Amino acid sequence: MKSLVSVEDTYAVLFERNPHPMIVYAPTGGDILAVNEAAVSTYGYSHEQFLRMNIRDISAPEELPRLEAHISRQRPSYEYSGVWRHVRSNGSIIAVEVNSSELPYSGRPARLISVNDVSRGVLAEEALRQSDANFRTLIRSAPLAIVTLDRNGLVQMWNPAAEHLFGWREAEVLHRPLLIVPENDIDEHHLLLARAAGGDPVVGIERTRRRKDGTGVLVSISVAALRDERGSTTGLIATYMEVGTWRTLEEQFRHAQKMESVGRLAGGVAHDFNNLLTVILGYGHMLRAMDTLDASVSSSVAEIVDAAERAADLTRQLLVFSRKQVLQPEVLTLDSIVRRMGRLLRRLIGEDIELVTVIPQSTHPVRVDPAQIEQVIANLVVNSRDAMPGGGRLTIEISDVELDETCVSRRMDFQPGKYVMLAVTDTGTGMDQAVQERIFEPFFTTKELGKGTGLGLAMVYGIIKQSGGDVWVYSEPGTGTTFKVYLPAVEAPGLSEAGAPELIPISGGSETILLVEDEEKVRMLAAGILKTAGYHVFQARTGDEALLILRQRPDEIHLLLTDAVLPMVSGEQLAKRAVEIRPGIRILFMSGYTDTAVVANGVITEGNVFLQKPFTPEILLRKTREALKR
Ligand SMILES: Nc1ncnc2c1ncn2[C@@H]1O[C@H](COP(=O)(O)OP(=O)(O)OP(=O)(O)O)[C@@H](O)[C@H]1O
Ligand SMILES: [Mg+2]
Structure with a gap:
């Protein structure tokens, strides 16, 4: 009969059928003593499984410390315990609100927790x-x-x-x-x-x-x-x-493109120009050396040679700007260059200008062509001098710098890292924005006709870029200008002192030379100079012709003097095969510009002798001797 149902059974039903999961556990050890249907369906464990488990087994691992503290605490007989994270049998996490109360269970003290799944909201x-x-x-x-x-x-x-x-x-x-x-x-x-x-x-x-x-x-x-x-x-x-x-990046990009195309044009023109100048200079020098000329003729010849040399200078500058110049880099420190230039610099700037140098005891070495860096410094110094007609102060400063991302982020093709900075600062006229934007363009000058060619800074730019560096300019009209040149620092033990290169005396010889040059006039000239100096000379117009001669007379030829730029078989390929046919043969390359493998990237491979066109008879003989001596 219903009325006879005991009070305990009523509570048992309330427990069993409660829609909220309920768990009874022993507060001393934590063992689970009873669970209801809702707990089984919510957590996914069977009754039997639950009864072998501990209350800790349903806690999310990260909440165990909190649980321990909670269990060991003296608690009221009923409390709201807050929101907890529980794990279900399949590993998923639920967030539950827990109410907990004290009750005796089978005569022992126990705790009953009633759980309310609040996952949806909390998670x-x-x-x-x-x-x-x-x-x-x-x-x-x-x-x-x-x-x-x-x-x-x-x-x-x-x-x-x-x-x-x-x-x-x-x-x-x-x-x-x-x-x-x-x-x-x-x-x-x-x-x-x-x-x-x-x-x-x-x-x-x-x-x-x-x-x-x-x-x-x-x-x-x-x-x-x-x-x-x-x-x-x-x-x-x-x-x-x-x-x-x-805007700045865009402008730099456009600038670089413009420089690139002007450079390519200049490089192409300079190649042909150098061949012509070699002929003019060569014969001019030969004529000048004759002592049978009468005075008027010899002074005319001197004028021709002079003009040709100036033309050679100009093409050289064009090549430098177009970064087609052959660099012969050494590892050295910039201060050795500046110190060596000391006297020259003083003479360049004149009396009215105070020269200040700020040069630390030692700076990182850099890999540069010393002659080219001298050009850079001389150009910057002369510009500063010209900007201070009424006198002023010129400061040359060298220092190690470390450029980070933020420094270089506004520059294209420039990497963060260690650099050596060379700064030339003047207290001169300065430049407005419009002038600053154009200064590196070749032939841009604000100087009156005949005073400037506008190639100075174009050269500076070309040399520094080819050396892996960069040039920055800061200028304020009426206050002055600073040019900062950055060159990548190298970690290199072998320092060469910047010193004048060893000069090999000009002398002839009796060795046999195979001369390969497709420009007939240049070939005739060079052959003439070499023969006059006592050498035996074979001439070839192409690589194939040269190889034929090498095969026919394998033992007689000491030196291959070849243009680096030849049709069909290149100078470099020719040199390789020549060495195969005649191991021990000496090689001397000549060229007017650097777009060849011989001087990859415009930097001559160490150990090779290189003859830059246009050349004078003396230089040809000196380089020939140098190559033969190796
Ligand atoms: N330190 C400076 N102060 C003020 N203006 C300068 C300075 N350096 C360069 N400039 C400006 O930049 C222009 C270009 O300089 P760049 O050296 O290329 O040619 P240039 O000096 O005019 O001629 P060149 O160097 O070929 O004799 C100069 O004409 C001048 O207007
Ligand atoms: Mg200049």
Whole structure:
């Protein structure tokens, strides 16, 4: 009969049928003593499994310490224990609200917990918090200045890129209206915010905004509304990109392209030009050396040679600029070059200018062609002198510098790393922006006709770029100018002292030379000079002809003197085969420019002797002797 059902059975039914999972465990050890149906279905363990388990087995591992502390604590007979993370039999995590009460179970003290699964709400909230954290990390680490504003237009978040761009720290701007908006733009600013808040995002408008130090910065601004799940606007997010950065890169790119094409043109012209000049100079020198000429003829010859030498100079400068110059680099320190130039520099700058040098005891070595670096320094110094007609101070400074990402990020094809900086500073006229933009262009000069060719800085640029460095300029009209040359530091033990190269005396000889040159006039000239000096000379126009001669007379030929640029078989291929046919044969390359494998990248491979066109008879004989001596 129903009325006879005991009180205990009623409670048993309340326990068994309760829709909330319920678990009874022993507070001393934690062993589970009883569970209800809802617990079985919620956690996924069977009754039997549960009864072999401990209360700790359903706790998420990361909450065990909290659980231990909780169990060992003296507790009231009934309490709300808060939200916990439990693990189900399949490993998934549920968030549960736990109520716990003391009760005797089979005569022993026990605790009953009643569990309310609140996973849906809690876990979703956690996911939300996580995505919010991700979002914050993203904003904090973004290279773009990002600012969020609340509904009233007050700053809510101000990321590090914004601190960097505008100069205000986040703490200085939080909960304040945007300080970067200039007075006269405030109205438009409010209009833009209202527009974005109304659902019409602002994309990439360019405006000037204010930095903390008062200077303006041109930025591209985008603004969009932030909304809650119901779609109502909770605030705004604004991004600022500095326009100047892109402009600068774009300009540099265009500049580099222009320099490249002018350079290619110059290189091509210089090749042919050098062959012609070699002939003019060669015969001119030979004529000049004759003592049978009468005075008027010999002075005319001197004029011809003079003019040809100046023309040779000009083509050389063009080649330098087009980075087709053959560099003969050594590892050395810049201060040795500057010290060696000391007297020359003094003479270049004259009396009215004070020369200051700031050169530390030792700087990192660099790999450069010393003669070319002298050119660089001389050009910069002469420019500074010209900019100080009324006198002034000229400072030459050398120092080791380490350029990091931020320093080089605004320069193209320039890597962060260790550099040696050479700075030439003057207190002269300075340059305005328009002049600064063009100074490295060949033939750009502001000097009057006949005073400057406009090649000085073009050469500087070419040499430094070819050496793996870069040139930066800072100038202020009326105040002065600084040119900074950066050259990559090398970690190299073998330092060569910058000194005058050893001069090999000009002498003839009786060895046999195979001369290969496709330009007939140049070949005739060189053959003439060599024969006059006592050498035996075989001539060939092409590589194939030369190989034929080598095969026919394998033992008689001591030196292969070949143009590096030949049709069909190149000078380099020819040299390789010549060495196979006649091991021990000496090689001397000549060339007017460097687009060949012999002088890969314009840097002559160490151990090779190289004869630069145009050459004079003396230089030809000296280089020939040098090659034979190796
Ligand atoms: N230190 C400087 N101060 C002011 N202006 C300079 C300075 N250096 C260069 N310039 C400007 O840059 C221009 C180009 O310089 P660059 O050395 O290429 O040619 P140049 O000196 O005019 O002629 P060249 O060097 O061929 O004799 C100069 O005409 C001058 O206007
Ligand atoms: Mg100059």
